[in-house]
Amino acid sequence: MSVLSPPVYDIPSEDQGVEDLVGVFEKKFGSKPSFISRAPGRVNLIGEHIDYMGYGVLPMAIEQDVMVAGRTNNLSLLRLSNVDDEYKSYECSSAIDSLAIDRSAPKWHHYVLCGFLGIVEKFSVPLNMRMGMDLVICGRVPPSAGLSSSSALVSASALITYQLIAPSQLSKTDLAQICCDCERYIGTQGGGMDQSISFLAEKGKAKKIDFDPIRATDVQLPDGHLFVISHCLAELNKAATNQFNQRVVECRLACQILAKKSGLQWKEFRRLGDLQSKLGKTLEEMISLVKEHLHENVYSKLEVLETLECKADSLLQTSLSDNTAHLQEFKLYQRATHVFTESWRVEEFKKVTEQVPVDAQKLGKLMDESHASTRDTYECSHPSLDILTQLCRESGALGSRLTGAGWGGCAVSLIPESNKESFMEKVSTEFFSGEKLNGRPLSQVLFVTSPAAGACLYKC
Numbered sequence: 508m509s510v511l512s513p514p515v516y517d518i519p520s521e522d523q524g525v526e527d528l529v530g531v532f533e534k535k536f537g538s539k540p541s542f543i544s545r546a547p548g549r550v551n552l553i554g555e556h557i558d559y560m561g562y563g564v565l566p567m568a569i570e571q572d573v574m575v576a577g578r579t580n581n582l583s584l585l586r587l588s589n590v591d592d593e594y595k596s597y598e599c600s601s602a603i604d605s606l607a608i609d610r611s612a613p614k615w616h617h618y619v620l621c622g623f624l625g626i627v628e629k630f631s632v633p634l635n636m637r638m639g640m641d642l643v644i645c646g647r648v649p650p651s652a653g654l655s656s657s658s659a660l661v662s663a664s665a666l667i668t669y670q671l672i673a674p675s676q677l678s679k680t681d682l683a684q685i686c687c688d689c690e691r692y693i694g695t696q697g698g699g700m701d702q703s704i705s706f707l708a709e710k711g712k713a714k715k716i717d718f719d720p721i722r723a724t725d726v727q728l729p730d731g732h733l734f735v736i737s738h739c740l741a742e743l744n745k746a747a748t749n750q751f752n753q754r755v756v757e758c759r760l761a762c763q764i765l766a767k768k769s770g771l772q773w774k775e776f777r778r779l780g781d782l783q784s785k786l787g788k789t790l791e792e793m794i795s796l797v798k799e800h801l802h803e804n805v806y807s808k809l810e811v812l813e814t815l816e817c818k819a820d821s822l823l824q825t826s827l828s829d830n831t832a833h834l835q836e837f838k839l840y841q842r843a844t845h846v847f848t849e850s851w852r853v854e855e856f857k858k859v860t861e862q863v864p865v866d867a868q869k870l871g872k873l874m875d876e877s878h879a880s881t882r883d884t885y886e887c888s889h890p891s892l893d894i895l896t897q898l899c900r901e902s903g904a905l906g907s908r909l910t911g912a913g914w915g916g917c918a919v920s921l922i923p924e925s926n927k928e929s930f931m932e933k934v935s936t937e938f939f940s941g942e943k944l945n946g947r948p949l950s951q952v953l954f955v956t957s958p959a960a961g962a963c964l965y966k967c
């Protein structure tokens with residue numbers, strides 16, 4: 508196998524979870540799986556809600572992962588089970604035309620089907636040759652917490668499908684691109700950060716991820732400092748709600764209006780990053796363009812239609828998604844301002860990490876500014892996240908911000924290693940009292956993280 512494909516290892520003796528998964532598979536399907544795929548979740552250090560506008564982001568993989576144990580069957584069936592009883596077993600024909608992903612009511616198995624479809628479509632596996640698969644899933648990324656459990660599930664599902672039925676090799680980058688594209692079958696119009704870092708991560712390294720094509724550059728983290736993840740205990744399932752796509756659509760409309768006002772064919776633009784490239788402007792100049800051409804008041808749909816000189820059914824095709832078609836109001840100035848300023852912060856963060864020694868105070872300041880922008884300008888935070896990030900700062904963090912999509916989920920904080928004990932003590936006593944945890948161990952909602960390895964396979 509090429510070094511550019513995900514590595515294949517023997518089952519690791521240090522991870523009891525892998526052995527346990529083999530045992531569950533044997534119990535369920537009567538014999539061992541052939542392979543187990545594993546794909547990690549991620550924490551994004553900075554660069555929120557800009558990947559889908561074409562801008563680079565700065566994540567690192569975390570230890571927590573999703574594993575899928577699998578083998579082929581000759582029944583032309585996909586038989587899916589989960590080690591967690593909360594996720595009910597599911598069975599369907601593996602014929603591509605019978606696979607339905609219900610965007611109005613996404614279920615856990617739909618993410619597995621996304622990964623399966625991504626690989627099958629890539630290779631156009633002929634219907635009569637398609638094999639079935641028996642799969643057992645074990646997820647160790649907290650769901651709907653901004654740590655990318657959904658993409659870890661899609662990526663691990665695509666990787667096991669690739670290993671079991673693909674006729675030829677794919678690189679990690681190919682797999683990442685396939686997973687960015689196929690996760691959109693669930694309905695959310697994400698940008699590709701999560702799947703990219705899941706495949707391209709390396710132990711000990713944070714990465715700057717850029718797109719078109721997907722590429723990853725190493726990022727030097729400050730010596731003597733740690734990143735701590737804390738969960739605000741509020742959750743939001745992205746695909747079951749429309750907040751995420753609403754933001755994507757607001758950015759798209761802002762892009763299209765700016766394109767029109769700049770004398771371009773607006774229908775040709777969907778991402779602010781593409782518009783910036785076309786105009787050949789700096790991020791600062793794009794911020795001035797927003798000030799010049801967009802207003803802070805909410806745009807009504809009518810105003811958008813009049814500005815773009817477009818009919819409602821045409822706007823549906825060019826700009827909206829199924830779950831945003833009904834929206835009547837859009838904030839364009841604020842969303843575009845966030846995207847350009849956040850992209851600027853990513854570039855600054857990267858520059859700071861290139862200096863020796865890395866100035867952790869500066870990184871922390873950029874993280875705080877990022878949180879303020881997601882809270883006030885992009886409006887994707889949550890009151891509990893705002894309280895938690897503030898508490899983290901008061902407990903010694905140099906910077907603290909929401910990570911991932913937001914509207915709940917986790918914060919990431921940068922702390923000096925020497926403050927670790929006092930930081931953990933203060934945050935755990937002041938935010939995570941026993942009853943709030945509701946039976947969850949503290950180690951699942953407050954933990955130090957360091958850059959983990961990317962997706963791989965285990966031969967059983």
Ligand code: ADP
Pocket residue numbers: 589591594613614615616618644645646647648649650651652653654655656657658660743744745746911912
């Ligand atoms: P995240 O920010 O973690 O990606 P999402 O809301 O996008 O959150 O996706 C969470 C969804 O992913 C869950 O509702 C569930 O359908 C699926 N999921 C996550 N972890 C698991 C798991 N261990 N087993 C099955 N499905 C999972």
Ligand code: NG1
Pocket residue numbers: 551554555556557558559652653654655656657658690695696697698699700701745910911912913
């Ligand atoms: P999470 O936190 O996994 O819901 C989502 C998107 C990312 C990115 C972030 C916000 C998907 C699969 N993931 O992440 O692409 O846009 O929000 O920065 O849509």
